[in-house]
Amino acid sequence: MAELLQIMVAVVAVGSLYALIALGYTMVYGILKFINFAHSDVFVLGAWVSLVLSVMIISALKLAPGSSPPLWIAPLVLIAAMVVCGLVGFAIERLAYKPLRKAPRLNVLITAIGVSLLLQNVGQLTGFAVAKDDDGKTIATVPFGPSPKRMPSLLPETAAPDPNLAKPLVLIQPVDVFIFVSAIVLMVGLQYLVFRTKFGAAMRAVSFNTETAALMGIRVDRVISVTFVTGAMLAAAAGFMYALKYPGLNQTAHETWVLLGLKAFVAAVVGGIGNVRGAVLGGFLIAFIEFMGMYCFSKYLDPVLHTNMGTNLRDVYVFAMLIFVLLVRPAGILGSQLKEKV
Amino acid sequence: MGENETILEVRDVSVRYGAIRAISNVSFSVKRGEILTLIGSNGAGKTTTLRAISGMVRCTGNVRFMDQEIAGTRPDVLVTRGLCHCPEGRGIFANMSVEENLNLGAFIRSDKHEIEKDKQRVFELFPRIKERLKQNAGTLSGGEQQMLAIGRALLARPKLLLLDEPSLGLAPQLVQTIFKIIREINAQGVSILLVEQNAHMALQVAHHAVVLEVGKVAMTGLASDLAKSDEVRKAYLGHG
Numbered sequence: 001m002a003e004l005l006q007i008m009v010a011v012v013a014v015g016s017l018y019a020l021i022a023l024g025y026t027m028v029y030g031i032l033k034f035i036n037f038a039h040s041d042v043f044v045l046g047a048w049v050s051l052v053l054s055v056m057i058i059s060a061l062k063l064a065p066g067s068s069p070p071l072w073i074a075p076l077v078l079i080a081a082m083v084v085c086g087l088v089g090f091a092i093e094r095l096a097y098k099p100l101r102k103a104p105r106l107n108v109l110i111t112a113i114g115v116s117l118l119l120q121n122v123g124q125l126t127g128f129a130v131a132k133d134d135d136g137k138t139i140a141t142v143p144f145g146p147s148p149k150r151m152p153s154l155l156p157e158t159a160a161p162d163p164n165l166a167k168p169l170v171l172i173q174p175v176d177v178f179i180f181v182s183a184i185v186l187m188v189g190l191q192y193l194v195f196r197t198k199f200g201a202a203m204r205a206v207s208f209n210t211e212t213a214a215l216m217g218i219r220v221d222r223v224i225s226v227t228f229v230t231g232a233m234l235a236a237a238a239g240f241m242y243a244l245k246y247p248g249l250n251q252t253a254h255e256t257w258v259l260l261g262l263k264a265f266v267a268a269v270v271g272g273i274g275n276v277r278g279a280v281l282g283g284f285l286i287a288f289i290e291f292m293g294m295y296c297f298s299k300y301l302d303p304v305l306h307t308n309m310g311t312n313l314r315d316v317y318v319f320a321m322l323i324f325v326l327l328v329r330p331a332g333i334l335g336s337q338l339k340e341k342v
Numbered sequence: 343m344g345e346n347e348t349i350l351e352v353r354d355v356s357v358r359y360g361a362i363r364a365i366s367n368v369s370f371s372v373k374r375g376e377i378l379t380l381i382g383s384n385g386a387g388k389t390t391t392l393r394a395i396s397g398m399v400r401c402t403g404n405v406r407f408m409d410q411e412i413a414g415t416r417p418d419v420l421v422t423r424g425l426c427h428c429p430e431g432r433g434i435f436a437n438m439s440v441e442e443n444l445n446l447g448a449f450i451r452s453d454k455h456e457i458e459k460d461k462q463r464v465f466e467l468f469p470r471i472k473e474r475l476k477q478n479a480g481t482l483s484g485g486e487q488q489m490l491a492i493g494r495a496l497l498a499r500p501k502l503l504l505l506d507e508p509s510l511g512l513a514p515q516l517v518q519t520i521f522k523i524i525r526e527i528n529a530q531g532v533s534i535l536l537v538e539q540n541a542h543m544a545l546q547v548a549h550h551a552v553v554l555e556v557g558k559v560a561m562t563g564l565a566s567d568l569a570k571s572d573e574v575r576k577a578y579l580g581h582g
Contacts, residue, residue: 205435205446211398212433217421217450
């Protein structure tokens, strides 16, 4: 029971990350009908920008050794990373995708892969030093360089439980709470934007029929821009949270990032691509399947098979889930299965 | 014809889709306060003409709306100037409620009270829309969707309304209703450019008419005169 609850904590935290990234995929698909393959790289950028900013702020504060950084750094870095990635998202759309508005979808798709490779590789360049430690050694660069780095911890950690006391049922780290709360705030905010505001109505109109939306007086290019920026900001938030939870960040072209982005994309597809609520549902569902798969396989199958691969197969559960959903409900769980009435 | 009397002037407008000329050198003008109908058979270029006027396709030639050149202006800009295009196939946002569709019609406006008044006006014209406000627009019948599309266009307070085949696919009785309402809208001061395949009804409500044949203007004149002309009767009204 305690084990299961502990897994649920991880599911909620990781599910929040998948959901935030999936929202960007789904929003852009909903409006432009193409998969923005560069989206997961904006997420990586968000993680690395968070790392660099945190290091810069902490080194500028000159904290006494051993003291934990003040709590206000986390929200500040979160917002700053969102702004940086929002601007990058805006630039990507303007420079790479907008010129291709009337081009065949395949051209845009290939361009997206190109943008993705560009971001991955520029991120790995040996960069300019932006922060140095007391010995004058460079500790943060922009771009981020070819080797992994460690995100400083910005939130306090719950101490390991005292063995003399009764064992707590579950251990919830402040980082998990922070991730969950921020993700919920962002997702509720997005729901409000899309379903309750005039601008959201314009977004949905453009998503349904771009031509008719323009006939309503909606400035389609502006809606597309805002959609990209919003998606990029959500990805940046996910990047920041990822860096908090898993502080060892691989270089930007590392395969772990590709896999993470892919799983978030799977979440969007499973939920029903183009559907905002579907992306959130898909994100949590994918995380649930991933962690429950690991738990169940390790606990029940590994002993029988005399293997030890329950954890190694974590990606397999996710993609098996994808195949299953595509077979049973090809449009995704919340995707519309019906054609409009003519 | 004085400048002030003409709300829309189309001169020598041509549109190409790749190598195909959809319309060539189409010219006509719509007077302020009138209904002008564009009739012709399938593929004559009626819809293309409307799309050229509202900036949905590129065209050559001149389009003047309220004494301003508008050829090449984006559709969303034209809406703010009072030129509204109600597209063929109704263009309902089937992923939204009827009410949200109506609100999108007033997207360019922020005068809440006036919008509310205009909505009441739309409800008077189309009482059935009012009953279905919360319903998903995709579940409306064809006739209701058409009413919603026209009502939605009215909420932008158009000075000139481009209507593309409002009677398409509707039961004869509904066609009557729609044309009655088109007349009412016109009586309230909105100039209308009406594209129709139902030449019989169109010539009854319109003041002037233009006949398009394979992308060219074949005839222009008073609607009542054209309705009597032998060629029109033979080709479009089904009178041998």
